[in-house]
Amino acid sequence: MSTSFKSKLPHVGTTIFTTMSQLAQQHGAINLSQGFPDFDCAPELVDLVTDAMRQGFNQYAPSIGLPNLREQISLKTQRLYGHTTDPNSQITVTSGATEALFAAITAVVRPGDEVIVLEPCYDSYVPAIELNGGVPVFVPLTFPDFSIDWQRVKEKLTSKTRLLIINSPHNPSGAILSAQDLQELKALAHAHPFLIISDEVYEHMVFDGNQHLSLLTEPALAERSFVISSFGKTFHTTGWKVGYCIAPAHLTSEFRKVHQYLTFSTATPFQQALATYLERPEPYLSLPAFYQQKRDLFTELLRPSRFELLPSAGTYFQLARYHQISDLPEVDFAQWLTKEAGVAVIPVSVFYHDQTDHRVVRFCFAKKVETLKAAADRLVRL
Structure with missing residues (x-):
């Protein structure tokens, strides 16, 4: 039967x-x-993982990530974006950026909530929204430059809008946010109470002398955002599945409630190796x-x-x-x-x-x- x-x-x-x-x-x-x-x-990274295993970093890491790795992420964030982050209450190490995206969406989206999705978009966004009973609201990026039409975004905002998902540098187009984009987003955020997920996994791949404009550079945006990145992309280790999420303490608290039942913790020797590797900023x-x-x-x-x-x-x-x-x-x-x-x-x-x-x-x-x-x-x- x-x-x-x-x-x-x-x-x-x-x-x-x-x-x-x-x-x-x-x-x-x-x-x-x-x-x-x-x-x-880098061969050095492989050696660091091997050393970590031999040193006994083979059991569960703390659910939120090894303290030394969270500290290095905090230092890196301050160095790059001038944003001070508490490694204990605002940084969570995750099993890849995809897990972080799912945990962030699950933490805040309830049945019937609307989530604005800018298309084309990475393929994990919409399934995560739908699994949580959310309603994806699609706004197409302008073709062929894949810029954001902020007027169209504004027109899609309703009392049900819970979340807006941003991705820069953008997969699949390679477009990046401009300073004007951040000002437009700030204006919308000032007028509406939605939260933001900023998918910044390609933060270290910005070309032609431009700088990556993280949402962490704008306090008014950082205070309502989950900012997500990936060591897999940065250090050519996609198979390690190590990412992280930076968010204000009250959002991080909700994020961690989901994370602890999703993967609980991320591979310990990889975390230890990355913590040591991050002591030198030159690689990124x-x-x-x-x-x-x-x-x-x-x-x-x-x-x-x-x-x-x-x-x-x-x-x-x-x-x-x-x-x-x-x-x-x-x-x-x-x-x-x-x-x-x-x-x-x-x-x-x-x-x-x-x-x-x-x-x-x-x-x-x-x-x-x-x-x-x-x-x-x-x-x-x-």
Whole structure:
């Protein structure tokens, strides 16, 4: 006898990232789809993890994170953004940024609450909202520069608006917030009582001399925000799944109530290694130049191609229009490109709830030089 039940996420299936990576493997394609490096982290980090294991850091860490790691996060935040953070009451170490996003949404969203989501957006936002009975309210970013239309955001605000989710540098577009964006957000926040999640996992990948404008730089925004980041992105260790959330003490208290029953704590030796590694700021301060070099190389290699490259001000993603190559919808084109050209990409339409299709795909350039050259060689032949 079988028991049937109604799915809580009826529209969710295998993610496009899994699908495209599997397709790339089947066809021997170069995988520029899923957002992770194909190069290793610093050997020093590997040694630090090994040392931590040998020193006995193999049992549960405190649920909120090792004290020395939280202290280093606090120092880093002060150094970069001039924001003083209490490591005991305002910083929580999490099992990746995705866990932090889920915990923050779960902590504050109740059934019927509205959450403003700027599209295209990272794929974990909406399922987390829906699992908590919230109602996603979608506001499209302006195409093709993916800027925020603050008037449209204002028009979507209601008495039910609980939360607004911001992402800068933005996945998938690579757009970044400007000083004017922060002023617009401050004005809306002054007039309306909503909370904010600021997804800043690509904070150290901002190019062309620009600075990352964290919401922590504005006290009026910091006091109502969950600011989330990721050591996986910063230190090329996505498989470690270590992130963190900074929020005011009263919001952190609610966040931790969820976190303790979601993962309880994050891998102890990784935390110990990161705490030691953070004592030197050079590795993350050098990251913008490191990834800008890869972006510039990739865009130069694709210059002879028929792709139209859109500006990438941050992240390790490059968007490209392909209307001079094909009339296929994005998902079909991505599959065709993987099978026929041997390069796997992500269709940007999957980041929209209604599959808005601008004939744009996303490349990940967090790859070795030889990987980027091999992929570009195939792409310019189209």
